[in-house]
Each structure stands twice: as structure tokens, then as C-alpha cells.
Amino acid sequence: MKTQTAANSSRILVERAILAKAFAGRVVAPQPQMGSALHFAQEREIFAEGMSAEYFYKVVSGVVRICKFLVDGRRQIEAFHIADDIFGLEPGVEHRLSAEAVSDCTVIAYRKNNADRTHSQDLLALALQSMVRAQDHSLLLGRRGAMEKVAGFLLNWVKKTHGHGTVSLAMTRQDIADYLGLTIETVSRTLSQLERDKVIDLPSTRQIRLRNLDILEDLAA
Amino acid sequence: MKTQTAANSSRILVERAILAKAFAGRVVAPQPQMGSALHFAQEREIFAEGMSAEYFYKVVSGVVRICKFLVDGRRQIEAFHIADDIFGLEPGVEHRLSAEAVSDCTVIAYRKNNADRTHSQDLLALALQSMVRAQDHSLLLGRRGAMEKVAGFLLNWVKKTHGHGTVSLAMTRQDIADYLGLTIETVSRTLSQLERDKVIDLPSTRQIRLRNLDILEDLAA
DNA sequence: CGAATCTTTGACAAGCATCAAGGGGTGTGG
DNA sequence: CCACACCCCTTGATGCTTGTCAAAGATTCG
Numbered sequence: 001m002k003t004q005t006a007a008n009s010s011r012i013l014v015e016r017a018i019l020a021k022a023f024a025g026r027v028v029a030p031q032p033q034m035g036s037a038l039h040f041a042q043e044r045e046i047f048a049e050g051m052s053a054e055y056f057y058k059v060v061s062g063v064v065r066i067c068k069f070l071v072d073g074r075r076q077i078e079a080f081h082i083a084d085d086i087f088g089l090e091p092g093v094e095h096r097l098s099a100e101a102v103s104d105c106t107v108i109a110y111r112k113n114n115a116d117r118t119h120s121q122d123l124l125a126l127a128l129q130s131m132v133r134a135q136d137h138s139l140l141l142g143r144r145g146a147m148e149k150v151a152g153f154l155l156n157w158v159k160k161t162h163g164h165g166t167v168s169l170a171m172t173r174q175d176i177a178d179y180l181g182l183t184i185e186t187v188s189r190t191l192s193q194l195e196r197d198k199v200i201d202l203p204s205t206r207q208i209r210l211r212n213l214d215i216l217e218d219l220a221a
Numbered sequence: 222m223k224t225q226t227a228a229n230s231s232r233i234l235v236e237r238a239i240l241a242k243a244f245a246g247r248v249v250a251p252q253p254q255m256g257s258a259l260h261f262a263q264e265r266e267i268f269a270e271g272m273s274a275e276y277f278y279k280v281v282s283g284v285v286r287i288c289k290f291l292v293d294g295r296r297q298i299e300a301f302h303i304a305d306d307i308f309g310l311e312p313g314v315e316h317r318l319s320a321e322a323v324s325d326c327t328v329i330a331y332r333k334n335n336a337d338r339t340h341s342q343d344l345l346a347l348a349l350q351s352m353v354r355a356q357d358h359s360l361l362l363g364r365r366g367a368m369e370k371v372a373g374f375l376l377n378w379v380k381k382t383h384g385h386g387t388v389s390l391a392m393t394r395q396d397i398a399d400y401l402g403l404t405i406e407t408v409s410r411t412l413s414q415l416e417r418d419k420v421i422d423l424p425s426t427r428q429i430r431l432r433n434l435d436i437l438e439d440l441a442a
Numbered sequence: 443c444g445a446a447t448c449t450t451t452g453a454c455a456a457g458c459a460t461c462a463a464g465g466g467g468t469g470t471g472g
Numbered sequence: 473c474c475a476c477a478c479c480c481c482t483t484g485a486t487g488c489t490t491g492t493c494a495a496a497g498a499t500t501c502g
Contacts, residue, residue, distance in 0.1 A: 068360055070442055071442065072442060074365075074442075076359075076360055076363040076364075078356055078359055078360065089349070090349065090353070091346060091349040091350060091353060096353065096356070097356070120341045120342045120345045121341045123345050124341045124344050124345045124348055125312060127345055127348035127349050127352055128310070128311065128312035128348050129312060130352045131348055131351045131352040131355055132311070132312060132317070134352055134355035134356045134358075134359055135299055135317070135318070135355045137355075137359045138297075138299055138355055138358045138359045138362060139289060139297055139299065141359055141362035141363055141402065142297040142362055142399075142401075142402035143297075143402070144295075144402070144459085144489095145489080145490095146489075146490070172447095172448070172449090173448075173449065173450095174448080174449095178363075180363075181362065181363035181364070181365070182490080182491090183490075183491055183492080184448090184449080185449095185450085185451085185490085185491075185492080186489090186490060186491075188449060188450055188451085189450080189451080189490090191450095192450070192451085204499090205448075205449065205450095205498080205499080221291055221292065221293060221295075365457095365491085366457080366458095367457080367458070393480070393481090394480075394481065394482095395480085395481095403458080403459090404458075404459055404460080405480090405481080405482095406458090406459075406460080406481095406482080406483085407457090407458060407459075409481060409482055409483085410458095410482080410483080412482095413482070413483085425467090426466090426467085426480075426481060426482095443502100444501100444502090445500100445501085445502085446499100446500085446501085446502095447498100447499080447500075447501095448497105448498080448499070448500090449496105449497080449498070449499085450495100450496085450497070450498085451494100451495085451496080451497090452493105452494085452495085452496100453492100453493090453494085454491105454492085454493085454494105455490105455491085455492075455493100456489105456490085456491075456492085457488105457489090457490080457491085458487105458488090458489080458490090459486100459487090459488075459489085460485100460486085460487080460488090461484105461485085461486085461487100462483100462484085462485085462486105463482105463483085463484085463485105464481105464482085464483080464484100465480105465481080465482070465483095466479100466480085466481080466482095467478100467479090467480085467481095468477100468478085468479085468480100469476105469477090469478085469479105470475100470476085470477085470478100471474105471475090471476085471477100472473100472474090472475080472476095
């Protein structure tokens, strides 16, 4: 686990130096009122821990992960965001976590200061939403078994993406592992186990068909 | 683990029926502008999952835990709150989690609707604070080893309580275990291990002296 | 087609949960 | 004031779950 994650994070650290000098990404269609639309290629960094939190973002398309890198090279993923999700809205002047593009994605950046005074009503709703999401993640991580975590993740993801039966994952097994506090091997084994038990199908590595939601919900405890 | 928690939760479920019929607790000093001060004895429920989220709260004194009960009797603790902390502020009309008094405590209740329109600026800051706290909890739970979790918990708690050297815990080992997603035995063993390694002292079960913060921070990774 | 990356699977070891028993502190009743 | 009971905590023995290490299979991309 340590090897893959370390390799991954150092690759990103190299990119960070390049990207961090200015507001990263390519402007697609600046909209003075709404914010600027930006494009990020897969695995690109959107913002890094410690960078100015002047902007927050809304996903237009693609998948974004919010994560933290530990000193020993481990990576913890706090959240995956999809279209219409807000991320990067924080109390301080600096981002406490990093954001990266899991797939190619488009986001809109909003200036926090602009919105601060005028739309705090809306921002409150968004902040509470983020709080609930973070709490749900805690509750998922607090669960005991790997099966409970994986089943819970699948159910959350299918619900979030409004998937019916088949789910497109977008993220790698390593991403899932870092999100659930497991190793990539355990995630892989757990998914294989679910397939053997005919709860899911794995037609390809990034496609999962949910065959039996009831059992999956039982497994998620 | 199942036995203690189940016993604990069923005891509380009995009390819930009594308390839930009205706004629980004894009014100490109603303050129309600020909210009402309420008193709760140790182990009493402040609000339960599913109850109206008409109010949110600020701790005046004592310790409050926010938790969720799983169908199989397990309990997960999402947060401990101390004086000046806000809790119970949620987007929906119902509380998603329960709140209970870890020790005797006093809280002030605020009507959400009142505050909603007028102080959304302040509420935003509180919501973001709650979000950060929940994220930190996720990052703690995502850590691999029991030692990392316990060390991280101790550091968070001493910082939160502004403790210098000696920490008063207020909560039981079971509370800590449910907060960290461990068993009570593992928490106990880990603390004993830290004492053997001369990183902490355990003069009494609820008092912990931190002898070596540097090592503790290393252990928390 | 070949190289790189991601995923799966197996063997093994370590860490944690479980089961069980005993110790220590506190409160209550004799 | 002592004795007992209750609760919480600690410690030990054991087994399951998951992490680690290793290798091979699958997929993607040049």
C-alpha cells in the first residue's frame, strides 16, 4: 500500500510545483456573475493543502477527490464529488485539504469574499450539506468490517450518482481503499467476495452491477 | 463489546420514551434573546435521532456526545462537545443523530428559525466549524492502527480542553472506543502500552498525564 | 505489439476482536 | 464504619480479519 500511494503522491507533488504558481487550470468560459469555468485533466491538482482558499468550487462534470497526504506517504480521501457538488468551501484562508481530478472534469470557481456577505444564506445550506457528508463518512469509517465499509460505499455511490443497477466507478481501487481506510487488496478481495456471493457483478473493473440491493444493505449493517 | 453497548442503548431507549414527549430538561434561566439554558444529568438524552431539529445548542458546561445507534446495538460517537461548542445544527427538520450528556451539563438552546434569517452569517461560521470537526474525525478514523487513533484522540482532547500536561477525560473507555471505532479492550490495552512506554501516566482512570508530547505526536502519525 | 499501470489472487504474519476472569473504586445499606 | 454490590477497567488467551509481501492476470496506451 505504501509503495503505490507514495509513488502517486510524489508524482503529484512534482505537478504541484508547476500548478501552484498561479490559479491552475484553463479558463473555459468566465462568467463574472457566477464564477469561472475551469477544466482539469485526469489526476491534475485543483488546489493543494495550504493554498489560498480564496475560491470554492462547484463540479460541472467529472469526479473530484478531496484528500490529505500523511507524512509517511499514505493518502486519505475525505470525499468524492460529482456534478453539482460544492467543494473547497472552508472557514480559514488556506485550504486544509487538497482537491484533485479523478477524471477529466470541469468546475466553476466562486470567489468566497464576494459570496460571503451577500449569499451567506445559501452558503449556510452548502456548509451544512458538507457537514452532513463529512459526518456520514465518519460513520462509515467507524464501522468494523471491510465488508460493511465496501457495501456502504457502493450504496452511497449508487445513490449519489442516481445509478439504477449499474454503477460507473470513475475512481481506482486505490482511491476506494484510501477513502475507506483499507488496503487495495482488501477492497479487491471484498468485491470479489460480493461477486462470488452473487450480490454484485463486475463486468469490468470500473463497472459494477448491483444484483441484490437488499443483501447489500444488510451487509452495510 | 456488543453486550455493554446494547445494555447502554436499551437503558437509554427506555428513557427516550419519557423524555421525548416534550422538550427535555429543566429550564434554568430562559433568555428570550439568547435562548434557554437547560440542565441535563449525566447520561441523559438531550435529543434523539428523528426528533425535531427546531433547536440547536451551545454547551455552557459539561461534556456532550453526539452519537448514532446501529441496528445491531453498536454505538458510534461522532463527536464530544465541551463548553462553547455548538451542536445539533442541521439542515433538515429532524435530528440525524442523538445527543447525550456525558457528564452533568448545562446547555443553551437556540431556535433555528429565529436565527436562520437574521444571523446566517454567524451560522455559516458555525456550520463550517462543524464541517471541519467532522472532517478531522474522518481523518482520525481512516488511520490504520489503534495506537495512531488513541494518540490522535489524546492530542485532540488536550488541545480542545486547553489542558496542560494533565487531561480530564469525563468520558468512559467505552465512549472513547465508540468514538474511535475500536473495542474497549483495545483502548485500555493501548493506554496501558503508552503508560509502559512512559509516554503517559494514568493516575486515575479519568485522569491522564501526558509525559511526552513529541512521542505522542509521532505515534499519531 | 509491448510497456506501464491497475487489479486480482495466494501465502503468511500482525493486529485487533472476542471471550473470559479478575481487580479497583464508589456508593449504599447494615 | 465496614461489607457488599455494582460498575468500570484491566489483563490474558485465542482466533478471525486484515495488512503485507509476492506474483501473475487484465487493461490501457503508445
